[in-house]
Amino acid sequence: MPLKLFKHFVNQVMDIVDADFGIMDEMGTILACSNRKKEGSQDTALTEIIDNNNRDYFVHSGVSYARVYIRNRIQFIAFIESEDPSNKKILDLISINIKNLKTHYDEKYDKANLMKNIIMDNILPGDIALRAKELHMDYNSKRVVFLIKTESGSDVYSPEVVQNLFPDKAKDFVIIIDDVNIVLVKQLRENDPDKEIKKIADVIVDTLNTELMVKAMVSIGTISNSIQEIGRSYKEAQTAMLVGGIFENDKLIVHYNNLGLGRLIYQLPTTLCRLFLNEVFKEGAYESLDQETLLTIQKFFENNLNVSETARQLYVHRNTLVYRLDKIKKLTGLDLREFDHAIIFKVSMLVKKYLDKGNDLY
Numbered sequence: 500m501p502l503k504l505f506k507h508f509v510n511q512v513m514d515i516v517d518a519d520f521g522i523m524d525e526m527g528t529i530l531a532c533s534n535r536k537k538e539g540s541q542d543t544a545l546t547e548i549i550d551n552n553n554r555d556y557f558v559h560s561g562v563s564y565a566r567v568y569i570r571n572r573i574q575f576i577a578f579i580e581s582e583d584p585s586n587k588k589i590l591d592l593i594s595i596n597i598k599n600l601k602t603h604y605d606e607k608y609d610k611a612n613l614m615k616n617i618i619m620d621n622i623l624p625g626d627i628a629l630r631a632k633e634l635h636m637d638y639n640s641k642r643v644v645f646l647i648k649t650e651s652g653s654d655v656y657s658p659e660v661v662q663n664l665f666p667d668k669a670k671d672f673v674i675i676i677d678d679v680n681i682v683l684v685k686q687l688r689e690n691d692p693d694k695e696i697k698k699i700a701d702v703i704v705d706t707l708n709t710e711l712m713v714k715a716m717v718s719i720g721t722i723s724n725s726i727q728e729i730g731r732s733y734k735e736a737q738t739a740m741l742v743g744g745i746f747e748n749d750k751l752i753v754h755y756n757n758l759g760l761g762r763l764i765y766q767l768p769t770t771l772c773r774l775f776l777n778e779v780f781k782e783g784a785y786e787s788l789d790q791e792t793l794l795t796i797q798k799f800f801e802n803n804l805n806v807s808e809t810a811r812q813l814y815v816h817r818n819t820l821v822y823r824l825d826k827i828k829k830l831t832g833l834d835l836r837e838f839d840h841a842i843i844f845k846v847s848m849l850v851k852k853y854l855d856k857g858n859d860l861y
Contacts, residue, residue, distance in 0.1 A: 504600050505531035506538075516589060518581035522597060525573050545576070556590065558582050565590035567597050570675070574601070610634050614672040614684050617726065618644070618733040631726050637686075640670075642729060643696055643722050645683040646736035647703060650714040657681060657713060664706060682736075684729060692722055700752045708751065718743055719754045741765070745856045746849060760846065764853050772850045779847045784831045795823050796835065796844070804841055 505522050513520075513533040521532030527545035532538050545564075555566045563586040567575040577593040579586045605612045613630050616622040622630070631638050649657045658675050661683055665671040670686040683703070689695040700717050707715040718739035720732030735755040743753030746761035758765075764772070776785070788796075795813065799820075802808040810820040824835055833840040 502530050504604060505597070508596055508600060509533055512593075516579065518579050518583075520577070520579040520589070520593070522593070523576040523578060525576065527576070530575075556587050563587070563590060565594055567594045569598060569601055610636060611668070611672045611674060614729065615674045617730050618674065618682060618684075620730060624727065627727050636726065638727075639725050641687040641692060641722050641724060642726075642732070643685055643687060643692075644720040644729060644732040644736045645685060645700065645703065646718045646720075646733070646740050647681040647683065647707075648716045648718075648740060649679050649681070649707065651679050655707075655711050655713050657707060657715070660706060660711060660713075661703065664702060682733065687722065696722075696754075704751045715751070716740070716743070717752050719752070721755055738762070738765075745853055748856075760849055761853075764846075764849050767850075769854060772854055776847060776850055776854070779833075779843060780831055785847070785851060787830050788827070792823060792827060795820065796827065796848075799824070799835055800841070800845060804836060804838070806836070 509521060509531045516533070519532065519534045519537075521534075521537065522530050523542065523545070524530055527542040529537050529540055529542070557564055561580065561582055563579045563581060563583075565577045565587070566573050567577055569575075575597050577590045577597065579589060613622070613627075613634060613636075617627060628638060647657070647661065658673055658681050661681055662673045665673065665683065665685065672684040674682040674684070676682055685699055687695055696719060700719060703717050704715060707713045718736045720735035720739070723729050723732045739753045739755040739758060742758050742761045742765045743750060745765065746758075747753055795809070798812055799809045802812065806820055806824075807817060810817045813820065828834045831844070833844050835841050835844060
């Protein structure tokens with residue numbers, strides 16, 4: 500953020516405040532001060548003072564200080580070289596102006612803020628190209644949106660971790676949506692974008708889940724060919740996160756292009772889904788299948804309806820598997836060895852999962 504904004508503000512109000520005052524960064528470097536000679540100097544003891552003082556307003560060695568929080572983090576410190584009790588009100592006013600100046604600067608000059616406005620639909624489509632040009636951003640570069648969902652209550656500050664993984668703030672943008680959702684807008688560089696996207700997703704998951712032990716899931720939108728299309732890629736990543744959470748909750752990486760039947764079922768009305776299940780299964784038929792039977796069905800589908808291979812993977816005799824399949828046919832009326840019946844049962848399992856889990860995600 501340009502220092503001239505802070506210096507201009509200090510110059511405007513210096514005749515109102517009787518003592519010397521100014522603005523520091525979080526490390527104690529004076530960015531702007533009514534006494535110009537002090538600008539650029541550093542209060543070396545301030546960091547230790549702040550670390551040992553939990554109050555937002557405090558007095559030390561004849562100087563009054565106030566922490567300035569932006570996005571729940573201390574980014575600046577306002578100070579007045581006086582111990583007068585009325586300083587708190589003055590510092591509160593200075594803090595408000597610091598926040599307003601920072602917000603104004605971000606809205607006008609911050610590239611990450613433009614990206615956030617695009618994905619949150621807070622900017623008119625006709626203004627996107629104009630703002631990108633003002634910020635000297637490459638309008639037609641290939642980019643893709645990664646939506647990263649982390650568990651709440653973690654001691655690790657996940658956005659900072661992701662930002663450290665992708666430090667090029669001119670091209671890659673890390674945007675905090677809420678306590679558990681982070682967006683990475685990544686500009687693609689390699690000739691093989693699919694390979695690069697997979698590599699990026701693997702790095703995020705491995706770093707958060709494996710190295711930092713933070714439970715995280717990553718969903719990916721399709722590639723955008725211009726800044727204008729980033730909002731679409733974000734919405735696709737949102738859809739992938741929801742659909743993946745229902746149908747592929749065992750996967751840590753879900754791509755919008757690979758949602759398969761799950762995306763189709765997700766778009767169906769729940770009343771139609773219930774009607775379909777009632778047509779396929781008589782009352783209580785599906786619920787009568789125990790966990791062992793459901794595992795058998797899952798393995799049978801994974802092995803393309805191959806009885807011998809499924810029996811081998813389940814460590815059971817072939818005749819035992821045949822007995823289980825006959826039992827499933829008796830309970831449900833569907834013979835999984837027949838292709839058409841297998842398709843109906845597979846779709847029914849997905850529909851059942853959608854009805855059971857879908858409402859829990861909203």
